[in-house]
Amino acid sequence: MSSAEGPDTRTALRFEGVDVFFDAEFSEVHAVKGFSLEVKRGEVVALVGESGSGKSAIATAAMGLLPANARVAGRIQVGGTDVLGLDEARLRRMRASNIAMVFQEPMTALNPVLTVGDQLTEALELHGIAHGKAADRRAAELLGMVGIPDPHQRLRQYPHQFSGGQRQRIVIAMAISCGPRVIIADEPTTALDVTVQAEILDLLRELKDKLDTGILLITHNMGVVADLADRVAVMFQGRVVEAGTVRDVLTRPEHAYTRTLLAAVPHLGRSGPQAAALPAGGGVAGRDAAGGDAAAGETVRQPVLRARGLAVEYTARGRAFRAVEDISFEVAAGEILGLVGESGSGKSTIAKVVLGLLPVASGELMVHGQNLAALKGRSARAARARIGAVFQDPAASLNPRFPIGECIVEPMVVHGKGNRRSRAERAYDLLDAVRLPRSVVNRYPHELSGGQRQRVSIARALALDPELLVADEPTSALDVSVQAAVLEMFAELQSRYEFACLFVSHDLAVVDMLAHSVLVMRNGRTVEQGPAARVLHEPRQDYTRRLLAAAPVPEPGEQRRRREARRALLAEQPAP
Structure with missing residues (x-):
């Protein structure tokens, strides 16, 4: 034809x-x-x-x-x-x-x-579509077409x-x-x-x-x-x-x-077994999501991590910008608190503060009763040894010059724990725990797949038997099948070692599957918090509803209904 x-x-x-x-x-x-x-x-x-x-x-x-x-x-x-x-x-x-x-x-x-305008007009002029002021007008028209406000002004940015x-x-x-x-x-x-x-x-x-x-x-x-x-x-x-x-x-x-x-695809609305395991209180011991007193006789959990009125500031050009304001939460041993919200909401900022990478501007941040913000020197070093970290990109967080065994036991070396023999045994034990063959101990990070590298990162985070683990988008860069295997392993390890976990993610289906409680953030403040089953399935705040409505599910008919419901919700309650 x-x-x-x-x-x-x-x-x-x-x-x-x-x-x-x-x-x-x-x-x-x-x-x-x-x-x-x-x-x-x-x-x-x-x-x-x-x-x-x-x-x-x-x-x-x-x-x-x-x-x-x-x-x-x-x-x-x-x-x-x-x-x-x-x-x-x-x-x-x-x-x-x-x-x-x-x-x-x-x-x-x-x-x-180069300004955005220069880059748009370059393509137009290169292909002979428009030149000079006509190219500028077309560039502004294109920005307007894709929903950029004030396109004529923003061409110069x-x-x-x-x-x-x-x-x-x-x-x-x-x-x-x-x-x-x-x-x-x-x-x-x-x-x-x-x-x-x-x-x-x-x-x-x-x-x-x-x-x-x-x-x-x-x-x-x-x-x-x-x-x-x-x-x-x-x-x-x-x-x-x-x-x-x-x-x-x-x-x-x-x-x-x-x-x-x-x-292997996590499906929002189909909770995993974690959600039912959390006592009432939604990650704030002794208080419900609305801030009321807990019922008489309820078991008071002993929090590993507790924040009260937490505020964090960034300073730029002599001016302070408050990125997090008045945040309060608690995480006990064996629990996972999911931090969710849009980019810029303050999720990763809180993770960095807990890891000691940013200072606390005001409020309390306690790990087993110790105020992290007030600790100095050896005390601060000892407290951080009790906190493990898993980052989004394992390739960037593992030293490419270290073999896998040394990557895993690096925290033990930094904190002076064990000797060469005990560290080697610990590396083998952790490779078993994260379901990697012991033969990878002498290989280098670039010789492993992305999922394998993330397993190594989790093994390294567990090297010092931490009481608290901070996981910042640990599976967002992985394929769905690899993500499923890593999440299954993560849940198993958390159940076995019973560490408290602060889990930062923009994937609500993953949070729904793993977390016991959820804290929803927007513009550095708390919007809603409580048990995962309640917050993610019966949200009380408009912002949480909009966030959940925007999360796609892997079933075409259901997703079409969700898309239509989202449009109706935005028409009824437009985002500010």
């Missing part, structure tokens, strides 16, 4: 029998095997699978951005033009004008030393002067600036909190209808797939193992791998 007639006129992007090979040092890696897929204008096709399945290789092949050691066979067509036969000059013309890409981290796509969600909107504006037939969106919402994610998904849905643009959505978030996609293809070890409509694949999966992938 010719490209000038019939259904092919609606085809924005087509892959036919695509194979991608990479030349390695001693062999050739067959990363993508016989990949075939079609994206039509006005539709969203999701490509899902674990890291290493070949998703990103397909995206970069379509953009003509594969590295020099890559070889591609098959056909990739953008609007009827075969990408694989184009020289570099024609590839540059094709990008943006026919195909564009939205990346996971907007700051890697934006130049920090730099990327760092925008929020994360606004930066992603700017990247989307750049992607649509030249009217492409198809946009490849590679994990466009992974780094965003749930409310901003919902706004970006609404924006992509609106733009693809308005501009009649096809979208190839690459993601590991099944809730995002259920919310946005029309069709979905599941990749495993370089092959498409299942494809179909989003309803068929997500509700009636046929392939065993798809069923395994979906079974």
